Amino acid sequence: MTQMTNPTRIALVTGASRGLGLVISRVLAGLGYGLVIGGRDRKALADAEALLSHDAPAVVTVAGDITDAAVRADMIEAARRMGGLNVLINNASELGSIGPLLTFDVPRFGRLFPVNVGAPLVLIQLATPLLADRGGLIVNITSDAATGAYPGWGPYGATKAALELLTRTLDAELHDKGVSAVLVDPGDMQTRMHQEAYPDQDISDRPLPDVTMPFWTWLFRQDFKDIHGQRFTAQQEDARWLQRV
Numbered sequence: 288m289t290q291m292t293n294p295t296r297i298a299l300v301t302g303a304s305r306g307l308g309l310v311i312s313r314v315l316a317g318l319g320y321g322l323v324i325g326g327r328d329r330k331a332l333a334d335a336e337a338l339l340s341h342d343a344p345a346v347v348t349v350a351g352d353i354t355d356a357a358v359r360a361d362m363i364e365a366a367r368r369m370g371g372l373n374v375l376i377n378n379a380s381e382l383g384s385i386g387p388l389l390t391f392d393v394p395r396f397g398r399l400f401p402v403n404v405g406a407p408l409v410l411i412q413l414a415t416p417l418l419a420d421r422g423g424l425i426v427n428i429t430s431d432a433a434t435g436a437y438p439g440w441g442p443y444g445a446t447k448a449a450l451e452l453l454t455r456t457l458d459a460e461l462h463d464k465g466v467s468a469v470l471v472d473p474g475d476m477q478t479r480m481h482q483e484a485y486p487d488q489d490i491s492d493r494p495l496p497d498v499t500m501p502f503w504t505w506l507f508r509q510d511f512k513d514i515h516g517q518r519f520t521a522q523q524e525d526a527r528w529l530q531r532v
């Protein structure tokens with residue numbers, strides 16, 4: 288753990304050891320947020336901590352699977368000890384196996400709903416008292432697979448569609464508490480998850496997740512009450528954010 292001062296603003300980011308989660312954390316660090324970051328690979332998480340500590344006033348790592356209740360509790364406790372919570376990013380996600388729905392048997396859902404839907408929901412439940420104290424923001428990372436019918440992507444897409452409905456409902460339920468929730472579809476990016484989806488393809492033509500940095504910089508500067516309930520596309524020309532950069 289790196290902690291020099293008690294930061295004024297604090298964010299919790301799941302799946303922050305690489306890919307999109309690390310990019311979001313870099314933006315938050317640059318804006319002066321203290322960070323609680325998660326992921327299963329301890330070495331990758333320690334490397335992320337070292338990188339983020341250049342800018343972030345404090346970084347705490349919590350290693351472990353997001354479906355583990357103790358891991359989620361440790362993350363929330365770390366934020367509480369740092370002083371509270373302004374932003375919760377539910378980014379950690381798994382792809383499961385890609386394949387046509389006609390050959391799909393129900394047990395193959397396996398970890399998909401617990402990781403992609405259950406864990407974010409319980410983390411939100413735990414985080415809400417801290418977020419309510421600070422007029423906080425919940426960001427749930429979604430995908431175009433939640434809304435488009437892509438052959439083979441049905442199971443993963445179903446979990447993201449469920450996450451989208453939960454997010455909209457939570458935003459309506461939490462509005463009176465002063466907590467806002469938004470969805471962000473980051474678009475195709477050159478990451479480990481994307482390579483797993485296309486194991487035999489060269490994916491070097493896809494942009495690195497850094498392409499989303501202007502969007503995150505814009506998002507975290509907003510009055511969170513003004514953007515509640517919205518769904519953003521981080522790469523496309525989305526007038527709701529590009530006009531205001």
Ligand SMILES: NC(=O)c1ccc[n+]([C@@H]2O[C@H](COP(=O)([O-])OP(=O)(O)OC[C@H]3O[C@@H](n4cnc5c(N)ncnc54)[C@H](OP(=O)(O)O)[C@@H]3O)[C@@H](O)[C@H]2O)c1
Nearest residue numbers: 302304306307326327328352353379380475476478479480
């Ligand atoms: N890449 C794309 O093209 C794309 C497109 C649309 C949406 N997305 C969404 O963007 C988000 C980030 O994906 P990415 O492409 O950046 O993937 P990634 O590079 O594979 O990163 C995933 C991150 O989540 C962590 N993670 C995965 N499963 C976890 C678990 N069960 N418990 C705790 N941490 C876990 C990983 O660390 P460990 O493996 O060490 O745990 C890693 O830090 C996901 O929600 C994904 O659905 C991605």
